[in-house]
Each structure stands twice: as C-alpha cells, then as structure tokens.
Amino acid sequence: MKINLCSDSIKKIEADVEIIIVCNKDLEQNNIKDKKLLEDLNFKATDEESVFLPESKRIYVGCEENSYDAIAIAVATAMKKFKATKFKVAKVETLNDETLSVKALVEGSLLGTYSFTNYKSEKKKEQNKELIIAVNGDLKSLKKIAAESTIIANSVNKTRNFVNTTPEDFYPDVMAKEAKKIAKEVKIDCKILGEEYLEKNKMGAMLAVARASVHEPKLIHLTYKPKNAKKKVVLVGKGLTYDSGGLSLKPADYMVTMKSDKSGGSAVLGMMNAIAQLNLPIEVHGIVGAVENMIGGDAYKPDDVLVAKNGKTIEVRNTDAEGRLVLADCLCYAQDKIKDIDYIFDYATLTGACVVGVGQYTTGIMGNSGSLKCKAVKNSLQSGEYATSLPFNRFLKKTIKSEIADVCNIASTRYGGAITAGMFLDNFVYKENKDKWLHFDIAGPAFVESAWGYNPHGASGAGVRMTVQLLQNIAND
Numbered sequence: 001m002k003i004n005l006c007s008d009s010i011k012k013i014e015a016d017v018e019i020i021i022v023c024n025k026d027l028e029q030n031n032i033k034d035k036k037l038l039e040d041l042n043f044k045a046t047d048e049e050s051v052f053l054p055e056s057k058r059i060y061v062g063c064e065e066n067s068y069d070a071i072a073i074a075v076a077t078a079m080k081k082f083k084a085t086k087f088k089v090a091k092v093e094t095l096n097d098e099t100l101s102v103k104a105l106v107e108g109s110l111l112g113t114y115s116f117t118n119y120k121s122e123k124k125k126e127q128n129k130e131l132i133i134a135v136n137g138d139l140k141s142l143k144k145i146a147a148e149s150t151i152i153a154n155s156v157n158k159t160r161n162f163v164n165t166t167p168e169d170f171y172p173d174v175m176a177k178e179a180k181k182i183a184k185e186v187k188i189d190c191k192i193l194g195e196e197y198l199e200k201n202k203m204g205a206m207l208a209v210a211r212a213s214v215h216e217p218k219l220i221h222l223t224y225k226p227k228n229a230k231k232k233v234v235l236v237g238k239g240l241t242y243d244s245g246g247l248s249l250k251p252a253d254y255m256v257t258m259k260s261d262k263s264g265g266s267a268v269l270g271m272m273n274a275i276a277q278l279n280l281p282i283e284v285h286g287i288v289g290a291v292e293n294m295i296g297g298d299a300y301k302p303d304d305v306l307v308a309k310n311g312k313t314i315e316v317r318n319t320d321a322e323g324r325l326v327l328a329d330c331l332c333y334a335q336d337k338i339k340d341i342d343y344i345f346d347y348a349t350l351t352g353a354c355v356v357g358v359g360q361y362t363t364g365i366m367g368n369s370g371s372l373k374c375k376a377v378k379n380s381l382q383s384g385e386y387a388t389s390l391p392f393n394r395f396l397k398k399t400i401k402s403e404i405a406d407v408c409n410i411a412s413t414r415y416g417g418a419i420t421a422g423m424f425l426d427n428f429v430y431k432e433n434k435d436k437w438l439h440f441d442i443a444g445p446a447f448v449e450s451a452w453g454y455n456p457h458g459a460s461g462a463g464v465r466m467t468v469q470l471l472q473n474i475a476n477d
C-alpha cells in the first residue's frame with residue numbers, strides 16, 4: 001500500500017473514497033455531512049465501529065478519544081473496510097495534533113491491513129491501494145514522520161511474518177538466514193555462530209536446551225555501527241523456534257501457539273531492520289539465541305546441572321523453563337564480546353505468569369533501575385505499545401535458590417513467576433551492567449489468538465515499536 005501526504009484541503013484531493021474519523025462528541029454537532037443517515041444507522045462512533053455509505057463513497061469510523069491508540073484503531077478499521085472494496089484511492093484528514101495524527105494514521109493503516117496468507121491455497125493478489133493524508137502543517141517535517149512510521153510499521157510486519165511462520169518452515173537455521181538477509185538489505189554486519197562455537201565457549205545452558213532437536217542451535221549477532229555513535233546498546237532476543245516444553249512436556253492445549261516462542265528474537269531482528277534504516281546515531285547489537293526445545297533420548301533432563309558461559313551452575317527442575325537458559329548464555333556472550341555497554345535489553349516470551357499477571361496485551365518490564373524501567377514504560381506507551389513495570393524483591397529472590405547448584409531454573413513458589421524468571425536472568429547480568437539492563441516479558445502481547453485493534457489474529461510484532469521509540473529517546477539524551 002502506498003501512503004502519500006498532501007497539503008491541499010481534503011475537498012480538493014481526488015480519491016475514490018473518503019475516510020471520516022468521527023469522535024463521539026462530534027456526533028452531537030451539526031457539522032457532520034451525513035448526520036441524519038448516521039443516526040438512522042445507529043452509528044455511535046465507538047472504537048472499531050464503521051459504516052460505508054456507498055452512494056457518497058464515505059467511510060465513517062468511530063474514535064473514542066484524540067490519542068495515538070484511538071486514531072490508529074480507527075484508521076485500521078476503515079482501511080480494512082476499504083481494502084475489501086475494489087476502489088483504489090482513499091483520503092483522510094489529520095486530527096488536531098498533526099504529528100501524532102500522521103504517525104497514528106500511517107502506522108495504523110500499515111499494521112491494520114497486514115494479513116498472513118502464506119498457508120492459504122488461494123493466493124490473493126496484492127492490490128495497489130493508496131491512502132492520501134491531507135495535512136495542514138509543515139509538509140516536509142510531516143513527510144519525515146510518515147517515512148519513519150513506514151519503516152517502523154514495515155519492520156513490525158516483518159517480525160509478524162517470522163513469528164507466524166510454522167516451526168516446520170522456521171527453525172534456527174532459517175532464522176539465521178533471515179538475519180543475514182536483513183543485514184544485506186540494510187547494510188549491517190551479521191555473524192552466525194553454531195554448535196562448535198557454543199561448545200568451545202562453554203555455553204552449556206543454551207546447548208542443553210538445543211540437544212534433543214534435529215536442528216542445530218544458532219547464535220545470531222547483528223551489528224549496526226554508525227560513525228560518531230553517541231551510545232552503545234545491546235538487544236538480546238529469545239528465539240525458541242518451537243517450545244514443546246522438553247521432557248517436562250507441555251500439555252497438548254498449551255503447546256499450540258508455541259511457534260510464537262521465537263517472538264523475542266524475531267522482534268530483535270525487526271528492531272535492527274528499523275534502526276539501521278532510521279540511521280539512529282547509536283551503536284546497536286542484536287543478539288538472538290535461536291534454538292528448538294524438543295524431546296528425545298538425548299534431551300536434557302529435570303535434575304541436570306548445567307554450567308552457563310559465566311561459570312554459574314544451574315539446577316534444572318523443569319525443562320519448560322528453557323528460555324531463561326538460552327538467554328543466560330546469550331546475555332553472557334553479549335557482555336563478554338561488547339565492552340562499555342550503555343544499555344542492555346532482552347526480549348522474551350518468557351512466562352505464562354506474566355500473561356496471568358498483567359493480561360495478554362501488556363508487556364512486563366523488569367530490571368534493577370527504577371528510573372530506567374520508568375523511562376521504558378513511558379516510551380512504550382508513547383509508541384502505542386502497552387507496558388508496565390514489575391518489581392523485584394529480596395524475598396522472591398530467595399525462591400530460586402538451589403540446594404545443589406548456584407541457582408535453580410524455576411522458583412519454589414508458583415506466585416510471581418514473571419518476576420522470579422526476571423530475577424533468574426539477573427544472575428547473568430554482570431556487575432557493571434546491573435543498572436543498564438532491562439528484561440521485557442512479551443509473552444502476552446507477542447501472539448494473541450484473536451484480533452485486537454490494529455493487530456490481527458496471531459503475531460503482533462510486540463517490542464519493535466517500543467524499542468525504536470526508546471532508542472530514539474536515548475539518542476536524544
């Protein structure tokens with residue numbers, strides 16, 4: 001889909017269809033063209049409510065408030081309706097805050113019209129649709145915002161494609177190949193490290209998780225290094241291309257959707273794709289642990305003790321708590337390889353407990369620095385992603401103690417599972433990086449089995465927008 005900005009008044013712009021975003025309170029005023037008809041149709045202008053008036057070729061869509069979220073949901077709703085028609089060009093006007101409006105309109109329409117049809121036998125042809133946005137303010141600066149939003153939304157959609165792809169078609173080597181493809185396209189560096197490297201470097205935790213799979217684990221390391229970089233940031237992602245649970249096998253119902261356990265790693269790939277194209281003035285490393293957690297005679301077992309790259313020993317009491325094992329070694333790798341880090345963030349569909357705790361639409365953000373967590377939550381919300389901060393405490397920390405090793409991979413309590421998983425990871429964050437680290441548990445929003453707002457069924461690309469926003473903010477510090 002093409003999106004263009006135009007500084008002509010909406011009336012002058014030629015298009016097949018006009019999209020009219022209506023805030024509830026506008027309905028009471030008399031300046032709405034089809035007021036009577038809308039009343040007869042019982043149109044109340046609530047979120048995700050729309051009507052298409054074929055005679056006047058207008059799509060009216062509800063919008064409950066003047067916010068990014070509401071505008072993006074509104075335009076996504078309207079564009080889905082428009083996409084179902086044979087019309088080619090639609091036009092829409094910005095709302096009061098033009099910067100916010102342009103961002104929401106571009107991202108809302110690109111994210112809202114995404115669909116994943118790779119596994120449908122009937123292939124739909126990509127239709128050449130166009131959306132023209134009528135703006136009042138400075139065209140040049142608004143065009144820049146639209147271009148940035150296009151990069152961001154396309155990167156989110158790339159992440160969604162990876163996550164939605166089946167485990168049969170997307171295993172560690174495929175993930176590595178996709179990383180290489182991105183690196184080539186956006187001209188960044190890419191290193192792929194296999195089993196031999198992991199063995200040589202004593203990454204016993206990641207290797208154990210991978211052992212029963214026919215697919216070799218891959219550690220992906222992407223590097224974006226602009227001249228005169230102001231900061232150095234590391235992004236680490238959990239890339240479990242499938243999580244069967246291992247010998248602590250998941251019940252059948254819980255195993256379905258576990259192709260989405262690569263969401264953290266896929267988000268990191270999407271982030272790198274966006275960051276490089278946006279030319280952010282910071283050095284960014286993207287590290288993904290791509291592994292498949294399976295069963296077999298060779299599988300790692302509950303009762304095993306693993307040795308991670310930093311020499312810490314881990315008692316395995318549940319092979320389904322595998323993401324933290326992969327991340328443990330990836331975090332060590334990152335900190336051993338990259339010196340003088342300013343920030344280190346990890347992304348993972350780590351715990352069902354996080355979904356239970358904060359709901360399926362929200363990311364849980366953890367770490368040792370209250371101010372950094374606050375900054376991340378604020379930027380997430382600004383980017384259109386829901387997030388909240390979850391607190392560590394000394395009592396929960398005691399629940400992951402082990403009698404025979406340094407730490408246990410599950411807690412002795414079933415309460416606070418998202419936090420105890422985060423505190424497990426803290427064991428693999430080096431002293432000098434304690435306050436520079438954040439852990440993002442995206443288990444809820446990464447993959448939802450019903451459409452929500454501008455997110456379709458399945459992968460949402462969670463993590464990409466919030467991180468780009470956070471890094472843009474960090475770059476301006």
Ligand code: BES
Binds near residue numbers: 243322323350443
């Ligand atoms: N990949 C899962 C977490 C998950 C659950 C992601 C639901 C998305 C939706 C993770 O590897 C896992 O299985 N975690 C266990 C931890 C438990 C064994 C301590 C969980 O959450 O049940």
Ligand code: ZN
Binds near residue numbers: 245319320322323
């Ligand atoms: Zn698991």
Ligand code: ZN
Binds near residue numbers: 243261322349
């Ligand atoms: Zn998992």
